Amino acid sequence: MDLHIFSNIQKHISLSESEKLYLRNALPVKELKRKELVLRQGQICRNLYYVESGSLRAFNLNDDGKESTIMFAIRDWWVTDMNGFVNQKKAQLSIEALEHCRLLELSYDLLERLYTEIPKFERFFRILFQNAYIREQQRAFHNIALSTEQRYQYFIDKYPDIVEKITQKQIATYLGVTPEFLSAVKKK
Amino acid sequence: MDLHIFSNIQKHISLSESEKLYLRNALPVKELKRKELVLRQGQICRNLYYVESGSLRAFNLNDDGKESTIMFAIRDWWVTDMNGFVNQKKAQLSIEALEHCRLLELSYDLLERLYTEIPKFERFFRILFQNAYIREQQRAFHNIALSTEQRYQYFIDKYPDIVEKITQKQIATYLGVTPEFLSAVKKK
DNA sequence: CGTCTATTTGAATGTACTCAAAAGCGGTGG
């Protein structure tokens, strides 16, 4: 089987050929053009996406027009508005393609079925959420403990593959500072 | 059975009487006095704790002596340095009792055994980590998008049971501002 | 009751934002 998602899943659990075949048929491919949205803030969030190729940005737009980037997703990452998805309610986030993307779409209903029919998916997503939790807690820690310069340095060191896909303005909205200020920090 | 942990677990999975008995015997009770540490930054983090009663604070102390509070934990919460715990490496955090505490201690080895021997624990912790991830992502979002005043308001609205256990200085280290500044924000 | 820590207050300093304008760069269409 040729999909990256299988090796992603098999980092943590094993899959039989029939399970792969099942998944291949159950996961629609979604192609996105640059700047296209796969989720719009305010819509019900019905799917979890695996990124076969391309890159995306999940962001919130508030009433004052201020954008905050919640996460980036590149090849081999999973992305959605997780709060909206697990509670099947309106998304706080929009998710846009930063370039041409090829996604696999995992619906809420299918995921619930996977949990009951193939219980090892509980394990897979337990590990996925465990890692996601640790990452986000680290981020929250950095946000309260580190200077903008330190957080910028950490970001470009930790996510070089993301950095090459995005603009400095997008990094600024991820760090929670203005593009002007980030520019000034870099000059130093 | 009389432990709060059982109703905590049974929010998401069911437990037989024999499973409860097994857990009861497998989870040592740990009693802590006020200000005592259950984990010290730099130590290997061997346990995950369930809070039967009392309240705790997980924080990082950096080289300049600056404290950052990563989380609070009250009755019915789980707490540890999750990164240290799942990778069995040195803790970034210390965890101290804010008052007399009664904890249940779940070791790394026992948890790994639970995952394989009672697979529904994969589901339980999948849901636990899923919720933790959503919470931390929300926190990271607030850190980059909201003012100190808004984050303070959100915290006291969302966690009134925590607020009554802690000092304003501790809230300040959780929000990532100085106690002096938080005091000024409140006056307004 | 005394001591230690938390909280408040204020002044001086540093960090970050706003607004505006210029310069640079990339995508798109001709």
Next chain:
DNA sequence: CCACCGCTTTTGAGTACATTCAAATAGACG
């Protein structure tokens, strides 16, 4: 393939947010 257009990045001045340090006051614990 080049040139234009729009967006990103830079620069700077003025303002607002947040910290540091010090000292006074208030509270809490033993």
